[in-house]
Every structure is written in C-alpha cells, then in structure tokens.
Amino acid sequence: MHEYCCHVCGHSWPVGPVVPTSCPKCRTEHDYSHVKPGERKGCGLDGNIQRSGRVILVGTLASWDEPKGLDDQIWCINKGYKHQPNLDRLYLMDPMNIYVNVWGEGFIEEVNALGVPVIVRESRPYLDNCVEFNWQDSFDNFNISFFGATVANAIAHAIEENVAEIVMHRMYIKGESELYLHQRAPVSFWVGQAISHGIQVTVDDDCYLAQKILDAIAGELSRPHAPLPEPNMGDIVVHEYDRQEARKAAREAQDDVRESIPPREAPDRLGRPEGTLPGSDGHHYWCGGNDRV
Numbered sequence: 001m002h003e004y005c006c007h008v009c010g011h012s013w014p015v016g017p018v019v020p021t022s023c024p025k026c027r028t029e030h031d032y033s034h035v036k037p038g039e040r041k042g043c044g045l046d047g048n049i050q051r052s053g054r055v056i057l058v059g060t061l062a063s064w065d066e067p068k069g070l071d072d073q074i075w076c077i078n079k080g081y082k083h084q085p086n087l088d089r090l091y092l093m094d095p096m097n098i099y100v101n102v103w104g105e106g107f108i109e110e111v112n113a114l115g116v117p118v119i120v121r122e123s124r125p126y127l128d129n130c131v132e133f134n135w136q137d138s139f140d141n142f143n144i145s146f147f148g149a150t151v152a153n154a155i156a157h158a159i160e161e162n163v164a165e166i167v168m169h170r171m172y173i174k175g176e177s178e179l180y181l182h183q184r185a186p187v188s189f190w191v192g193q194a195i196s197h198g199i200q201v202t203v204d205d206d207c208y209l210a211q212k213i214l215d216a217i218a219g220e221l222s223r224p225h226a227p228l229p230e231p232n233m234g235d236i237v238v239h240e241y242d243r244q245e246a247r248k249a250a251r252e253a254q255d256d257v258r259e260s261i262p263p264r265e266a267p268d269r270l271g272r273p274e275g276t277l278p279g280s281d282g283h284h285y286w287c288g289g290n291d292r293v
Contacts, residue, residue, distance in 0.1 A: 149183035155190040
C-alpha cells in the first residue's frame with residue numbers, strides 16, 4: 001500500500017485522490033507531488049490492509065459539532081459546506097449548471113474560498129481545487145459502476161483510502177429527506193461494500209437506511225458459515241428416478257380421468273339421428289363448417 005508520511009511527526013496516511021500540501025496531523029508543509037494518486041494499487045480492497053481514521057459525511061441537514069479527532073476527516077456533500085466550518089473535502093457531483101441555478105453564481109467564489117479539494121464529475125477551470133472523480137479507477141477496483149448519488153462516490157473513496165469508520169451524519173433522515181429515496185439503492189450498495197471490506201458504518205437512529213439492518217449485514221458477514229455438504233451421487237440418482245416415476249404416475253392418472261369422461265352428445269341441427277353425420281366417429285360431432293367438438 002502506498003502512503004504519505006510526514007518526516008516531522010511520523011504520521012502516515014493512505015494515498016488519496018488529492019495530493020496534499022501539508023501533514024493533516026502537525027500541519028507541516030511538504031511536497032508530495034512525487035506520489036501520484038494512480039499508484040493506489042489495491043485501494044483497500046485487500047482484507048489484510050490495516051484501516052485507520054474516520055470519515056464523517058455531512059449533508060445538507062446539520063453540521064458535525066463534536067470535536068474533530070486527529071484522524072477524522074469531514075467530507076461535505078453539496079450544500080453541506082455552507083454550515084460546516086472545518087471540512088476537509090467537498091463533493092459536487094451534479095452538473096455545475098444545477099448549482100449555479102439553485103445557489104447563484106456566487107457559490108463558485110464560496111467554494112474556491114474554502115481551500116479544500118472539490119471532487120467533481122468533470123474538471124472545471126473556474127474551480128481552483130477541483131479533482132475529477134476517477135470513474136475508470138473506481139470501476140477497475142470494484143468491477144462495477146453503480147452510483148447515482150453523490151454520497152455513493154464519497155463512500156467509494158473512503159473504501160479506497162482505507163478508512164476504518166464512515167459516519168453518515170444526519171443523512172437520509174425519515175420525514176426530512178424523503179426526496180432522496182431514489183438514491184437508496186446505490187447508497188445501500190456502497191454501504192454494503194464498505195461493510196464487506198471491514199469498515200464500520202454508522203448512521204442515525206432515524207435514518208431510513210436503518211442501523212439495525214447494517215448491523216445485521218455486518219453480523220452475517222462476520223458469522224462463520226458451515227461448509228456445504230458434499231453431494232452424494234447415489235442420492236441424486238435415486239431422487240431423479242423417484243421424480244420421473246412420480247411424473248409417469250401423474251400422466252397415467254390424467255389419462256384415466258380423460259378416458260372416464262363420457263363423450264358429449266351434440267344435437268343434430270338437421271334433425272337427423274345421432275351418428276349419421278358424415279365423418280362422425282362416435283366421439284366427435286359436426287357442428288357446422290369443418291369444426292369438430
């Protein structure tokens with residue numbers, strides 16, 4: 001695993017999509033440009049990698065007001081930057097014209113004034129610290145590209161950067177963010193990916209992703225499963241023989257029922273005695289035209 005390391009305090013952290021300019025622990029400035037994000041081979045997908053740190057995802061409902069630890073990172077989603085003072089990263093994955101139409105052109109100056117990396121779907125020259133989300137890198141690591149929600153992109157980055165915990169703070173709250181129900185599928189998928197890679201995912205009690213469901217998933221993944229028994233070919237052969245015999249008996253019973261049904265007696269439209277119609281065989285009767293019943 002490729003890491004950045006501070007030569008002053010010794011703190012190390014995984015290589016992420018943004019080249020840092022200072023140590024997140026002691027704030028000593030360094031030149032890390034020689035380590036490229038493309039060197040993130042594995043990206044935390046190996047179960048033997050030691051994970052550390054916590055990522056706190058902050059949305060549009062409330063800010064994170066608890067003390068921020070040395071290994072904590074606050075990543076804001078969309079408008080979350082307006083009420084979160086000490087964020088470390090901002091995700092703006094929607095088309096930029098949406099932000100301009102909703103927040104006004106002044107939002108570009110606000111975002112540039114933050115001085116933090118801004119993750120976008122496509123690079124924009126008017127955003128000073130924008131970093132284009134590497135779609136191909138994500139697909140190569142997970143063999144799938146199932147997003148459709150900005151939170152999903154952030155969770156994918158957190159998995160790649162080997163964090164130990166993801167906190168979804170006041171996100172997808174029942175009654176307050178029902179507008180985002182359509183995002184439930186991709187977000188649930190990436191939450192499941194995080195849990196399957198050993199990351200603890202914490203949500204609020206009133207989040208409609210349901211912490212108890214996440215706990216159940218984590219418990220199921222950690223529970224040892226009994227190995228499947230080896231198939232007994234003798235039992236399989238006997239079972240197949242019994243199945244064929246049962247089908248044969250069912251067909252014979254169906255034939256017996258069919259033969260026990262008496263033929264229908266259709267009246268002769270011409271008033272002639274039964275069985276005198278041309279072609280009558282005693283079981284079928286001409287009803288007109290060429291149809292037999």
